[in-house]
Structure formats: C-alpha cells, structure tokens
Amino acid sequence: MARNSIGKNLILTSFGESHGAFVGSVLDGFPAGFKIDIQQLQRDMQRRRPGQSNLTTSRNEADEVQIVSGVFEGQTTGSPITFLIANNDTKPKDYDHLKDVFRPGHADILYQTKYGIRDHRGGGRSSARITAGWVAAGSLAKQFLEDPTQNKLPIIITAWVKQIHTIELPKPNQIPSKSKIEESLVRCPDISMSEKMIEAIEKAKSEGDSLGGIIACTIENCPIGLGEPVFGKLQAVLGQYILNINAVKGISFGEGFHVANLKGSENNDSWKMSDNKIGTITNHAGGIIGGMATGEPIYMEVAFKPTSTISKEQQTLDASLNESTLSATGRHDPCVLPRAIPIVEAMANLAIMDFVLEMNFNP
C-alpha cells in the first residue's frame, strides 16, 4: 500500500484500523523545545470524537491521546512524536454482516479486490476513525503556528460549515469567530442557519439517509511568499492534504469554480501597500497567487459527499459478487461535516507548518 506518510519537513505517518488496539500517528520534524498544551490537544480531540452529540455516530470513545515519544517534561525534544489513541468501544460483532456484503460508496470491495484481504470490522483502515491520529498531530501544529514567539504574527486557521444539503451560507464579509462556530452543534456560525441544518440532519437520520455539504476554511497571517512556486504551490499542497480526507470530492480557492464566469478585469486583485505591508485591494484570489501567499487571508472551500453508510435499502454485491441488497446497521454519522471541521483544520495546520519550517531556509 505505502503512502501512509505525508509532508516534507514535518512528516505525518498514519497507522491503525477502526477496530485494532490503537489508531495513531508519528509526527517527525517538529522543532525541539516547544511546550505542549495537553489540555488544548485534548480539547481538539473532543471536537472530532464520536458520540459528542446525537447528530454524530453513537460510538463512544474518550479519545484520550497517549504521547509515547518525543516529549520530555512537557516539551518537544526534536524526536518523532508518537500518538496512540485506544479503540475501546469496539463492537466488531455489529459489523459481522459487512463481512459478506459490500457497501455502496465504500471502499470495502476495492480493498478486497486490490489486496485479497481486508479488515472488515468498522471499515478497517478506510474508516475515518484513523483521522484521530491526524487531529492529534494537527493540534501540535496549530499550537506552533498560533504561538507568537514562533511567528511574528500568529497564523490562525478557522474552518466552519458553509453548507449542509441545500442550506447554504453566503460568503462571509469577515471571518467568523471560533467561539461562534463552536456554539453550534453543526459548527455553522449563523445561528438560524445552524438550526435549519440540525433539523435537516435529524430528518435525514430519521429517514435512514445522510447529507453532504461544504466546509469553508481560512488561513490568516500566512507569511508573504509562503509556498514553493512550481510543484509545491500552496494550493496544490493544501489540495493534496485535504483531498486525502475521507469523503472529500473537491477543493477550490478564492472565487473557486465561479472564477470561470469572471473576466480578468473583474478577477484580478490590485496590489496595494497598507501598514507598510504588501497586500491586495480585493481578494478574489483567496490569498494565493502563483502558488505563494499574498498576505491576504487564504480562503478555500471543500466539498464533502453524504455519508455512504445509510440504513435505507440499497442494491449492491455480496462477498461472492452476486447481486444483493443492504440496509446497513452499525454506527455512523448521518452527516460528517460537524466532525470534519477539526480534521480540515488539522490537515491545513500540518500543511502550512511544513512550509513555515521550509521558509526558514532563506531568511
């Protein structure tokens, strides 16, 4: 299989399966001497953890992270940092019926075809449970980027739910506050929209169905010139990190696909100076030009498909490749977006920190 590591200077290696002893990750390249805030790390885990509300899967995991290397007396040592997260609430029996049938929209059948073997329990390696290890690592990257002693300005990454099914927020005039986002069960900063989204999810859940949506994400205070302008374009590396998140089907920057409808004279952002800093008057580009940060906030949108596992009956193939039907039981989210917020943030933090370390090359 390979390709379970990502990053050049800050390398995340992911391991584990949904119902093994642990999921986890190794984070290599993190600078030494950084004081870790374990409470913050654990709070970030809580945002991703299953069972946090009745909108999410009922699997109940504390998701307490054990750091077993690379940290000494509360500080990073420069050695690889290993995160272990126990799989406690495993009910492999619940998944016994998945041994014999392949879920539509799921990779089970592809694992079986490609590898000739699969761990069918809870989706095995293809379960989004493995992102627990990414969020743990991402929390450290976030702490580093937000630390004003590391960067002249704290680099702040904020994601929120912009759309669930047909309920859609307009593009914001300003970046919503993190507290506003966290107040909402679905992590949508507009209260009335948030309520409508919750209703829609509950309705889909009651129908045995699921919903997709769009997450928006901003990155503030990216150093000007961050990114490497040929095959390390900022949008390409952010794309690579984020398109690896389960259920993502698209990513766009700035005006995104709407850019197709614009003329150059409408889409170009004029350069300006303000506060002795380079910037642009408008920000159609979403903070990236020529693969590098312009200094304006980076803005991206990420499309998530509706959860594939639904309890509505679907046509499919069984383990013998004969036609069959499936009404899935087991535990799953009717809409992944609320729990995907910290995952998008984690991947963005890891991608940006990788570049920040590299930028120190050429002071």
Next chain:
Amino acid sequence: MARNSIGKNLILTSFGESHGAFVGSVLDGFPAGFKIDIQQLQRDMQRRRPGQSNLTTSRNEADEVQIVSGVFEGQTTGSPITFLIANNDTKPKDYDHLKDVFRPGHADILYQTKYGIRDHRGGGRSSARITAGWVAAGSLAKQFLEDPTQNKLPIIITAWVKQIHTIELPKPNQIPSKSKIEESLVRCPDISMSEKMIEAIEKAKSEGDSLGGIIACTIENCPIGLGEPVFGKLQAVLGQYILNINAVKGISFGEGFHVANLKGSENNDSWKMSDNKIGTITNHAGGIIGGMATGEPIYMEVAFKPTSTISKEQQTLDASLNESTLSATGRHDPCVLPRAIPIVEAMANLAIMDFVLEMNFNP
C-alpha cells in the same frame, strides 16, 4: 525554492525560465525498452505551443523537443530522459516595462519579496512556458498508458473545454471523441458552443480583457484499485498534479461541489458485475471511491482563472512599492483554456502512470 520535482516512481523534474536558453524537464523512472513515437510527441507539443491560432499569444515557438538522454536507437533505456525546448522567439525588450511594475494577479511581486531577485523577462520561472517540458514528459506517459502491450486495456485520458466565461456545456452522456475536440479551435467538442466561445474570446481580446473557464477530463480503463488509500488517494494525487498548473483555482471529482446538495441515497453508486468485471450502476463518484479507482471512468473538472495579464488599465504597485497603473503590452493569451488542455492531460497521464508502476508491486 525546491519542490521542482513531482512523483514517486515516475519523477518529473522541471527547469527553465521563459526567456532563458531552454525550458525543459527530466523524467526519471520510465521503464526501459519502450519504443518512443517522436511524431506523436511533437504533435502533443503542437497542441500546447504558442502561436497556434489567433486566439493564443502571438509568441511563435516551434517547440521542437530535443531528447538528450535516456533514449537509444529510438527506445528508452531506463535512464532519465531529458527534454530540451529552446526559447527562440524571445523578446525580452517587450518586457522591459515589467521590470518596474508588478502585474495584478501575477507572482512577480511575490518572487521579488521572497527571493530578493527575479527574472522579470516574460514572467521568468512563473511563466506557463515551463509547461512545455511537462507536456513532453506527459506525451511519453500517454504513449505508455495507451499501449495495449503495457496494460491489459489502454488507459485513455481525454480533456476538453467545458466552459468559457458563461458559455457552458452540460455534463456529457458519453466521453467526447478526441478528434471532435481537436476540430475546435478552443477544444470544445460541441461545434455551436465552440463558435460562441471563440466569439467570446475574440470580444474579450478586443476589449483588452481575458476569460476564465472550466476543463473537464476523463480517465478510461483505470485498473480497479489504482491509488493508495490513505495519503496517496487517487483524487489527492491528481489534485496535487493539476493544482500545480498555472491559473488553476479548483478541482473536483464526480458530482464535485454539487455533491453537497445530494443525499446518500441519491449519491451512492450501487455495485454491479458486468462482463465479469466489478463496476457501479451509476457513477456519481466519478470513478474514485476510498481513494481508489472503481473501474468506471474517472471524471474531474478543473477551474481556470482568466489570464491575469490584460491590456486594460489596472491599479497596482511599482518596483518601489508606490501606487501606479499598468496597461500590459507583451504577448499573452486572452484565454488559457485551449492551450491548457494538453497540460491537464499531461499531468493526469504522469500521475496515473506513477500509480500504474507502483501497482506492479503487488501482482
């Protein structure tokens, strides 16, 4: 700068600037004993080359590729293949005015800020001229993938213009033929739409403006299971390759951003057997599930911004970071999409071949 190489098993290294002696690339990892079709390579270069119609820049380059290593008596030897493409029609004088002013939408100012130096002639390293070296390498990957002696079924990658400005083709019922696409000056397979697009480009050009659009791309006969399911998801690697193409602002797969509006029961593709092969009844997923190929055609859309260099007057900064205006002269495309078609295909061919080589690991 670094990050001028891309790929794991088939590694493309890009070099060169718009007005240096050569642009080019090195392709490492190509298997030995493959007979190269030089005419085909040259035809692929023609599709990208400037000056091919009056819709494109008037810079006139033959773009004849010189292969200076890795090929012996017409066959690959397994050694790295080096492509040189001379820059002949260089008019650096035309760009003298760009020494002193930074173009909106362009990376000039970011290069200058980040590196403290830049080759201003024709955009230097940030010019899309460097993609000539990518298209040369991509042509070899294409020849390999389309060769039935290398793959049970030829893997065929087809890109076309789906939208320019507001003129938009519907999603096709079937993949358009390559000859149909090439008949059109803008590489749009629908003749009447193509004519409207040409008119729109000509109008924008006459106004000193530029247009954006969307390219669609399909990949047929991808082996089932192609892609590596954690940090080498097929969509993530295709995304990484294609988001590195100049002017790209978004990429999506299957239903793309429209997936947000769908329910699981609408978006899931039921598994089926046909001709003794696994497949899906519908293809909302665009041929990729869990990061691996389903056997159905891969479908992706790529958003391109309108060309940043326009002759309309724009507000900007000069080299001393004072406010200024710019009406760009020099040569540029009023719409990059027609010439971007072979670039998208090249990057997709390179990405897919990288995975095909890896798949041979686990026979």
Next chain:
Amino acid sequence: MARNSIGKNLILTSFGESHGAFVGSVLDGFPAGFKIDIQQLQRDMQRRRPGQSNLTTSRNEADEVQIVSGVFEGQTTGSPITFLIANNDTKPKDYDHLKDVFRPGHADILYQTKYGIRDHRGGGRSSARITAGWVAAGSLAKQFLEDPTQNKLPIIITAWVKQIHTIELPKPNQIPSKSKIEESLVRCPDISMSEKMIEAIEKAKSEGDSLGGIIACTIENCPIGLGEPVFGKLQAVLGQYILNINAVKGISFGEGFHVANLKGSENNDSWKMSDNKIGTITNHAGGIIGGMATGEPIYMEVAFKPTSTISKEQQTLDASLNESTLSATGRHDPCVLPRAIPIVEAMANLAIMDFVLEMNFNP
C-alpha cells in the same frame, strides 16, 4: 530533527526513547496477504534483547512485540504495520548522574547543544534500545525474502562476528551456517576463536573497559541486476542503512579497503555462465558491480567502535561545560557486536526488500 524514516518502497519509521513508555516503529509498504510467523519474529527479538548473557548489559527486557496495526488474522493487510516494545526495566534513577555530565564518545552534549533539551535517561533517543523497533520490522522483511513463494530463490542474509579487538577470523571460504553462529555467545562461527573473544570481553569488562570489532555479512541469491545504478547503487543504499546503526564507523564491500593494493588484472572478476546463470569466476567485487547485484553472494564488512560508556574514569565536561571526570555506572554492553548481529541483518533485509519490491516494476 526529522529523518526518522528510511526507505523508498518499504518505509521504516522509528520512534521512541530508552526510558519512554515504548520504543517502536511503523513499517509501510509491506505487501498484503503475507502470513507472519510471530514465533520467528520473537526469536529475532531475543537475539537482540539485552540481558541475554553475562556478556551483555544487565538491563532485562522481555522485548515482546505488540503488533497494533496492519495485520489481520495473522496476515498482513497492506496497511502500515506498527510494532510497540514496552520499556519495562527502566531505572531512570541510575542515570541521574548523567544529567549533569556529558559522556565522552556519546552524543549527549550534541543533543543538548543542538536541541537545547534532551531526554538524558539512558541516552534517550540516542540509545541503541531504539533498534528493537528496527529488528522487529527487519524480521518481517527477512520472512518475506526467505519465502520461496515470493522469490524464485530465498534471499538469505547472514551476519557473524569476524573480529573482536585483535582476535580476527580470516575471510571464509564458505558462508558459515546460521546455527554455528548462534551456538556462540558472541556469534562467531569458529569455536576456538569464539572462546578467545569471550575471554577478551570478560577481561575488558572486569577492567571497566570495552572492545570494538568487525561484523561480516553476506547476502545470498540476490536477483541479478538488483540495485539502481546511479544514486541508488546497492552499496550506497546498504551503506546508508548500516552506517545509521549506532557505533558503526565504516563499511566495505568485497575486497574492501584491501582493493587499494590490487591491480585491475587481479581485482577484476571474469564473467562466466554456470547452470544457465550469469556469474563471476572470482568474487573480489563482493557481489556488486556498477551498483547492481552480479548474482554472486554480496559480502560486506562493518566496523564497530568499542562501547563509549565505560566505568574507567575519563576526563570530560559537566552540564555547565566545566571540566570534570566521569566513571560511568548504569548498565551497558562491554562489547556491542554480539547484539549488533541481528541489527545488521535487519537493516540489510529491509534495504534489500525495498529494492526487490522496486524490481517488480520492470518485469
């Protein structure tokens, strides 16, 4: 720090410190469907484990390996395989005196200078204890390479002690048997020499001193052409893996440094055919020419320095960089070579398997 991963197709990521909760590793890229022999794995761990005889450190670790991912019902799944080895017999108190003084020959002072922090307990990350995770991974690689269903001929890697201090075996006429090697406490296949070596080690131990030596290693049945002939030369990659083993100061192939004294007519190996296979009449080259395997056994020698931690008094610096003296206590090996045998084999098995996977590219 970074650079805690090694390999291109089969990637070993190492983590852990001497006195943390676990040392371990993640092995990514191992093919799916391979039945693991856990008993064999545990036997390989026993050969490296401390406390196995009174010639080794008295630290007593069972070194039972817990595999927490990538293996399902006894078979590899293609997912990354994670090995955890608990640190049980930790006596951090024993190392308290090392907080305040820097050992000659040890990296303590360099860690402190470079990172501004170090885990001083038992050498922390610089302890050879971390090689437990390498040996676990290497055992799987060995099982793969020795499996005749994976390779036409089992690839067999054998290391033995060739020299300890001044007691030196001549170059062997034939590769010693593994059982003969294991019969000896010092892993030297010549019984009388082995006894002399044991005496020498015991004497050094009683004097509070330590001994160096040379390990020889052969690789049989390497496929002809294994290795990549420019920057992936077989000797360079084997060198990279093995020079990363703690205490190694040199590596050589075939005639090694003696090659300096030879003429071309003496050193060249004439090509021959035997049993319808290419080979050479002599094997001065040690099985590698032009960076690729010739089909003859690969022969290499590896020089190990005497253990740096000794109880004899030595001059050094203390934590305040003032002059000081040190007579080390704590637990350490008077000679690392007997326990280094499985480590050399593990690294060689991992390096060779990485190339074997790559060779499947070009069938």
Next chain:
Amino acid sequence: MARNSIGKNLILTSFGESHGAFVGSVLDGFPAGFKIDIQQLQRDMQRRRPGQSNLTTSRNEADEVQIVSGVFEGQTTGSPITFLIANNDTKPKDYDHLKDVFRPGHADILYQTKYGIRDHRGGGRSSARITAGWVAAGSLAKQFLEDPTQNKLPIIITAWVKQIHTIELPKPNQIPSKSKIEESLVRCPDISMSEKMIEAIEKAKSEGDSLGGIIACTIENCPIGLGEPVFGKLQAVLGQYILNINAVKGISFGEGFHVANLKGSENNDSWKMSDNKIGTITNHAGGIIGGMATGEPIYMEVAFKPTSTISKEQQTLDASLNESTLSATGRHDPCVLPRAIPIVEAMANLAIMDFVLEMNFNP
C-alpha cells in the same frame, strides 16, 4: 531505473550518457541571491576533466559548463539550476567492439540483463563521465559553504590521494593545503610519495593494467550538531553520497576499520572547551559522534578499486553469453584517483550543504 536524484533540501538530479549530446544535472533548492563565480566553477571542472595529463584517459573534453536555468545576471534566483556539458570528443566507433563482449568488472552485462537494452557507447549511463554534472553542482555548493557571509566560518572540504597501490601516506598531523595537493599530478600532497605514485601508474599503464587506492577527505568547521541523529546520521548520508561514486568499495570515518582494535578507553575522545567552543581533546571519532558533527574536523577515507577496463587480456562472456576473451582498447584512466578527488569533494559539499540548509530550521 529511477533513483537518479539525491538529497532532501538540495536535490541533485543527474542525467546523460557518455556519448549522448550532453551530460548534465539539475540542482534544486539552492538559495536565491547567491553570486556565482563562473571562473571557479570552470576551474573545478578542469580538475575532473579527462585529458588533463598523460596519467588520465586521452579523451579530450573542454567540459565547459552551460548554465541554462536558475541564474539571472550572475546570481541564483532560487529556481532549479541546470548544467549542460557537451560530449564533443565522442568516438563511438572505438567502442564498437564493446557491443559484442561484456567487460569484466563492468556493469554492461548487468544493464543488458536488467533492462534488455543498453547504450554500449563508452559505457553509456554507467560511465564516470556523468560525474561532470555532479562536479558542476558541487562547485556551487562549495562556493556557498566557503562563503563567510553564509556561514559563520567557511566550511572547507579537502580531499587528497592517501594511497595508490602499495604507496601509502601516513595519517596526517594536519590537513594538507589545497595548493600542495594541486601541485601534484596525482593530487598527493607529499612530493616524494607523489613521484612514486606517478611512476607506479605509468608502469601499470605500460603493462596494460590499472591501480586502486585510497582518498582521504576532511571537512573543517562543520557546525556542531550538524546531521540528524537517527536515519540521517552524518556518516550515513556522507556514505550514501560517496558510495554512489563509481569504483568506490568502502568508506570509513575517524579511526575507521582500525577502531576494531581499540578499547573504549583508547578510542573515546574527551570533551573540552577551547575558545568558548565545545570540542574534543583527541579526534578518534573523525568529527562525528551519534551521527552529528562534534566541531572537530570530519575525517573520512574512501577506497577505490583499480579501473576495470584494462588492455591485458581477460576471460569473459560475449553478447551471446559464450566464453570469450577481451583486451580492451578505447580510452580509459590507468588509475581513477587523481580525477576522483574533485568528485569526492563535490559529493561531500553537496551532502553537507543539504544539512546546513536543514539546520536553519531550528535556529
């Protein structure tokens, strides 16, 4: 084939064959704004070029380097730097007899077996001629490391011939001066030894034979802590770079293989302070402990085999794998060491600069 690139932060990609249009390389990751000394670059090429004395091959190449990218108005731009070196004095006809016979000690037969095709002209890709591209890149790395504005102290790498055949210099008390080394045709800093070596080479040449030897190399002023202590140990990365040089059969550091004969109390280097800098009283370690630089000069020795191509008759196989004999004609060096000096220095400079860039991470 792949693996024609080396380095993590400063990546050298090698291309070309002995009798193609060009050999060359691409150097990616070199910082922007560095003023290149072209005369120095050309002087470094002269030291490697064939035909520089009657001790070397009679192939006559000016080896003028054409830099076709990455340098603008004499300064690096941060973009990849491409070096082209024309193959002018190609006499492919001289090698026609090598089409039909495989030279002992050469990789011809392995290329043919592995790839099913080879460029037989002058050894093709396996010719040491390709190192011209390495020396060009290495010269830039050298200029960077020796520049006091880039590093607090210039990092100086010096290689010399320590042994040819049985004529051997003792380990030096001090590092020989570069001018002393260059005064000697064989690059041995001891005049009387140098004369004996020249005689020995001339004698071997007249007998149609060739000689091996040992090159010593020092690195002065390496920053303390340079190197990454697990799988990026300084000796492992230097080993990887240098074992990839054609004809190298071994590498050792400090006491090298002699370390086997030493006790810990003899081999350990006591830490000391001098001039407010950490260092060691002795330097048995050769400047590297725990994979990191100690601040003392790095000392390494590299063993080169005698040139494989000799005119003495040898037994071998022909292209049909039948027994045959060969008395090679064509042009070759009777001893490669004098011309290998700049190659060893180039690879060491590239390896060290790669680490220096990385060290800037953690200031």
